[in-house]
Amino acid sequence: MTTHYEVRRGVAVITLDHPPVNSLDHATRRSVVDGIDRALADDDVVAIVIAGAGSAFSAGADISEFGTAMAQCEPSLHAVIRIIENASKPVVAAIHGVAMGGGLELAMGCHYRMATATAQIALPEVHLGLLPGAGGTQRLPRLLGLEEALNMIVSGTSVPAGQLSGTPLFQDIVEGELLPAAIAYAREVACAKVHPKARDRVVQHENAEGFLAYARQAVAAASKQHPAKAKCIDAIAASLKPFDEGAAYEWACFEQLQATPESRALRHAFFAERAATRIADVPADTPTRRIDTVAIVGAGTMGGGIGMCFLNAGIPVTLVDTTDAALDRGVATILRNYEASASKGKLTREQVGQRMELLRTTLAYNDIRDADLVIEAVFEDIAIKQSVFHRLDEVMKPGAILASNTSTLDIDRIASFTRRPQDVVGTHFFSPANVMRLLEVVRGAQTGKDVLATVMQLGKKLRKVAVVAGVCDGFIGNRMLEQYSRQAGLLLDEGALPEQVDKAIEHFGFAMGPFRMIDMAGNDIAWAIRKRRYIEQPDFTYSMTGDILCEQGRLGQKTGAGWYDYKTGDRRAYPSAQVNAMIVQHSRDLGLVRRRIADVEIVERLVYALVNEGARILEEGIAAKASDIDVVYLSGYGFPAYRGGPMLYADQVGLYNVVRSMRRFANGYHGQAWQVAPLLQRLADAGRGFND
Numbered sequence: 001m002t003t004h005y006e007v008r009r010g011v012a013v014i015t016l017d018h019p020p021v022n023s024l025d026h027a028t029r030r031s032v033v034d035g036i037d038r039a040l041a042d043d044d045v046v047a048i049v050i051a052g053a054g055s056a057f058s059a060g061a062d063i064s065e066f067g068t069a070m071a072q073c074e075p076s077l078h079a080v081i082r083i084i085e086n087a088s089k090p091v092v093a094a095i096h097g098v099a100m101g102g103g104l105e106l107a108m109g110c111h112y113r114m115a116t117a118t119a120q121i122a123l124p125e126v127h128l129g130l131l132p133g134a135g136g137t138q139r140l141p142r143l144l145g146l147e148e149a150l151n152m153i154v155s156g157t158s159v160p161a162g163q164l165s166g167t168p169l170f171q172d173i174v175e176g177e178l179l180p181a182a183i184a185y186a187r188e189v190a191c192a193k194v195h196p197k198a199r200d201r202v203v204q205h206e207n208a209e210g211f212l213a214y215a216r217q218a219v220a221a222a223s224k225q226h227p228a229k230a231k232c233i234d235a236i237a238a239s240l241k242p243f244d245e246g247a248a249y250e251w252a253c254f255e256q257l258q259a260t261p262e263s264r265a266l267r268h269a270f271f272a273e274r275a276a277t278r279i280a281d282v283p284a285d286t287p288t289r290r291i292d293t294v295a296i297v298g299a300g301t302m303g304g305g306i307g308m309c310f311l312n313a314g315i316p317v318t319l320v321d322t323t324d325a326a327l328d329r330g331v332a333t334i335l336r337n338y339e340a341s342a343s344k345g346k347l348t349r350e351q352v353g354q355r356m357e358l359l360r361t362t363l364a365y366n367d368i369r370d371a372d373l374v375i376e377a378v379f380e381d382i383a384i385k386q387s388v389f390h391r392l393d394e395v396m397k398p399g400a401i402l403a404s405n406t407s408t409l410d411i412d413r414i415a416s417f418t419r420r421p422q423d424v425v426g427t428h429f430f431s432p433a434n435v436m437r438l439l440e441v442v443r444g445a446q447t448g449k450d451v452l453a454t455v456m457q458l459g460k461k462l463r464k465v466a467v468v469a470g471v472c473d474g475f476i477g478n479r480m481l482e483q484y485s486r487q488a489g490l491l492l493d494e495g496a497l498p499e500q501v502d503k504a505i506e507h508f509g510f511a512m513g514p515f516r517m518i519d520m521a522g523n524d525i526a527w528a529i530r531k532r533r534y535i536e537q538p539d540f541t542y543s544m545t546g547d548i549l550c551e552q553g554r555l556g557q558k559t560g561a562g563w564y565d566y567k568t569g570d571r572r573a574y575p576s577a578q579v580n581a582m583i584v585q586h587s588r589d590l591g592l593v594r595r596r597i598a599d600v601e602i603v604e605r606l607v608y609a610l611v612n613e614g615a616r617i618l619e620e621g622i623a624a625k626a627s628d629i630d631v632v633y634l635s636g637y638g639f640p641a642y643r644g645g646p647m648l649y650a651d652q653v654g655l656y657n658v659v660r661s662m663r664r665f666a667n668g669y670h671g672q673a674w675q676v677a678p679l680l681q682r683l684a685d686a687g688r689g690f691n692d
């Protein structure tokens with residue numbers, strides 16, 4: 001059963017009980033209607049309360065039903081809400097935890113609503129490329145007023161119910177126990193002759209047309225990629241019309257949006273992120289280790305950023321480094337970052353103080369022996385890692401997790417420096433670690449399942465998106481990025497310039513093109529990797545322009561010059577005549593006749609380079625699922641969310657079409673880079689996709 005039915009003091013209580021978040025799938029909708037019918041047929045029942053079991057009232061419609069016949073299978077959510085609204089006995093929604101999307105729409109169909117102050121109220125459909133389709137754009141403006149409702153719907157943000165107290169959305173915000181209060185209220189209103197319906201209210205605003213025009217302008221720029229925002233405003237505007245007319249328009253918009261590739265991509269991203277936390281051979285009930293204290297070896301930019309993630313989660317951190325000066329610098333950077341957040345109003349001074357109080361420093365490994373988790377964040381040099389892990393192995397208490405933040409080195413080798421490889425794991429944070437959401441969790445050959453489960457759980461606590469990667473050079477993200485950057489360089493040799501490449505891929509939706517990105521990260525990092533590759537894989541080819549750039553000392557923003565020119569105190573990238581001349585000269589030196597390269601070719605070559613390497617990563621088991629690769633690119637590399645990640649994008653283009661383009665590239669400059677990955681070829685031949 002997905003609801004429970006009981007009668008208390010003449011009030012029927014229908015409790016949604018569909019774990020984990022009481023989403024309104026077909027069975028739950030049917031069960032609610034059964035409960036309403038039963039209550040209406042019972043002469044001893046004078047009123048009805050709808051409540052939620054567990055941690056939520058309801059998180060809304062069941063997103064996994066979208067695009068299937070079940071979504072509109074009767075009773076549809078519209079029908080449920082209509083039945084509730086037309087019930088002859090009063091219906092009270094008792095809201096705790098979250099009331100989101102269809103959950104809130106159902107509550108707005110009730111005659112009365114009561115909530116705990118902390119209940120999170122939202123119509124977040126826009127994050128899924130949708131709009132509230134079961135009356136949300138019609139009832140919320142009637143209950144909250146046009147402006148407040150529009151802000152909530154277009155941003156999709158949650159608001160604590162306490163903040164909405166005093167509005168017609170809530171008859172009461174309950175301090176004590178919710179259900180008894182809701183039952184008492186239901187009894188109180190039972191004898192009223194009529195019960196209010198949100199649909200009968202009129203939308204309030206002094207200058208609705210002016211405000212709507214302003215709102216439309218505000219979302220116009222983003223509308224091409226996010227059609228949902230503009231549609232939300234259109235549907236909200238329709239709330240000024242008679243209810244049924246507005247509701248019909250809302251539904252038409254919902255159906256249109258549901259079919260867009262943007263919505264499909266965003267829904268894919270929603271489930272992909274959650275699926276990433278499930279590991280096939282690590283059951284959900286795997287015991288985890290307690291992580292109450294953390295030590296971080298290395299107080300540099302990365303170590304400090306990682307430390308902030310733990311401090312933000314209220315977990316005490318001890319920073320270890322080799323000199324007082326390094327520790328002082330590390331602490332000063334953390335404090336500076338927090339103060340910057342405080343001056344922007346993101347943190348209070350008190351919160352800054354609380355976080356800094358959780359921070360300790362030491363030069364002595366002995367001082368961290370009792371930490372539950374230690375993360376090494378020192379220079380990427382295997383000899384240095386070896387000495388750190390030897391030392392950690394000597395001092396750390398049994399059962400402590402020993403993690404490395406390496407972005408390229410072999411975790412199994414690092415684990416071999418200890419006598420406890422089962423406790424060793426990779427935790428690859430992305431820079432700046434306190435900002436970036438992605439956490440690649442690198443599973444060594446001997447990493448314990450409980451260690452893996454603990455780190456994945458910790459990821460959630462740190463508000464990171466954790467994805468498991470196997471051991472290989474670059475793991476998932478950077479291994480794919482190398483192929484992407486390589487294509488970016490080869491495009492320069494052939495005729496493109498950095499700003500054209502960056503603009504083309506930014507227009508596709510990437511947050512930042514490859515040249516602006518590497519200027520920010522530092523060109524010397526990729527240079528060091530290439531130098532290593534020249535020895536390890538001499539037949540692997542790159543454009544030499546990146547090396548020439550570094551030889552000229554143009555290492556990126558940090559040296560005031562990279563692929564672009566920079567001005568002091570200004571982070572904007574200015575196209576560089578010197579670099580462009582160097583690129584043109586380099587083509588000449590290679591005997592190449594530069595050609596005009598279309599933006600569409602640039603995008604295909606960059607994105608398909610990711611896809612092809614992604615297919616290899618999948619086949620080798622470095623990533624367990626195609627959707628894990630998508631999550632890595634969406635949360636760590638600025639891939640546009642509305643395209644769902646490289647693997648879903650390839651599915652949407654059609655793998656046959658992807659392979660066909662790759663064959664064309666294979667006949668071009670350095671065509672050997674375009675050997676189609678066997679998995680990609682097999683799936684394309686079978687007419688299938690990565691995410692099928």
Ligand code: 3H9
Nearest residue numbers: 021023059060061062063064100101102124132133134274
């Ligand atoms: C809608 O309502 C459309 C209507 O307007 C019109 C219809 C006609 N459906 O996030 P968590 C699953 S659109 C299906 O890890 P948390 C989730 O996949 C909907 N499943 O927990 C996961 O499954 P698993 C509008 C859902 O505590 C599990 O629940 N509503 C749904 O960190 C736990 O999720 C939204 O967009 C759903 N609606 O956060 C709300 N929601 O364990 C989306 C969750 O198998 N949900 N699941 O991996 C959320 O924002 C968060 O899940 C929530 C809880 C804040 C509720």
